[in-house]
Amino acid sequence: MTPVMRHFRALCINRAMSRWSTPETVQGFVQSPPNDTLLAFAANQRQRPAPIAVDIGCGAARNAVPLAAQGWRVIGTDNSRPMLAAARDRARAAGVSHALFLEAGMDHLPVADNTADLVVAHGIWNLARSSAELRRGVAEAARVARPGAGLFLFTFSRQTLPPDAPPVAGETFVFTQFAGEPQCFLTRDEILHELAAAGFLPDAAVPLTELNARTGMIASRGPVIYQGAFRWDG
Numbered sequence: 001m002t003p004v005m006r007h008f009r010a011l012c013i014n015r016a017m018s019r020w021s022t023p024e025t026v027q028g029f030v031q032s033p034p035n036d037t038l039l040a041f042a043a044n045q046r047q048r049p050a051p052i053a054v055d056i057g058c059g060a061a062r063n064a065v066p067l068a069a070q071g072w073r074v075i076g077t078d079n080s081r082p083m084l085a086a087a088r089d090r091a092r093a094a095g096v097s098h099a100l101f102l103e104a105g106m107d108h109l110p111v112a113d114n115t116a117d118l119v120v121a122h123g124i125w126n127l128a129r130s131s132a133e134l135r136r137g138v139a140e141a142a143r144v145a146r147p148g149a150g151l152f153l154f155t156f157s158r159q160t161l162p163p164d165a166p167p168v169a170g171e172t173f174v175f176t177q178f179a180g181e182p183q184c185f186l187t188r189d190e191i192l193h194e195l196a197a198a199g200f201l202p203d204a205a206v207p208l209t210e211l212n213a214r215t216g217m218i219a220s221r222g223p224v225i226y227q228g229a230f231r232w233d234g
Helices: 003-018 023-030 036-043 064-070 081-093 131-144 188-197
Strands: 052-056 073-078 099-103 116-122 145-156 200-203 209-211 225-232
Touching: 036 064, 036 116, 036 145, 052 064, 052 131, 064 073, 064 081, 064 099, 064 116, 073 081, 081 099, 116 131, 131 145, 131 188, 131 200, 145 188, 145 200, 188 200, 188 225
Parallel strands: 052 073, 052 116, 073 099, 116 145
Antiparallel strands: 145 225, 200 225, 209 225
């Protein structure tokens, strides 16, 4: 497991215990590097002047500030006020002025319809506590997206958990075994189905790929992650 994956797993466990708001957790996010694949994808998405990116669950702005540095006008949302404070500090330190950070959940974005040229769902939809919350979150992403907007996804794979792990009663892809709290772990087909239902289709620029996947019969030591890009066909 790479250092980034170890850090990501620890932060997810910390969230279950602290709601992302302890100084230790916030500092961990402050030190988190951006996702280079996301930044490369975003660099090719700027099709008009001053494009808008909505970063759902932005944390301490690990991706939001580098996106703003690329020329995006960024709206970052998060439930944690300490995380948002750290995000604002990071933006000021980087000299970024066109980034706005707002307190909001994944399923109630304070963003107008048809606003975003890029939606970032980086390590956020896996934190949905039910399939209904996940679907509301995906629907919100579709609502704020402009036709043709890009979506960058980074979320837990079902391969993170043992094959015999039982889901939460009444759910199909919500489990508690990873950090003691309900979280979503999806298969490739489930991701494609849930996103297609909201109008997001795969973008070949970043094919949906498993990171930290198991090798043969050997399970990975940390979360298996699905990463990929999509396009809103609204």
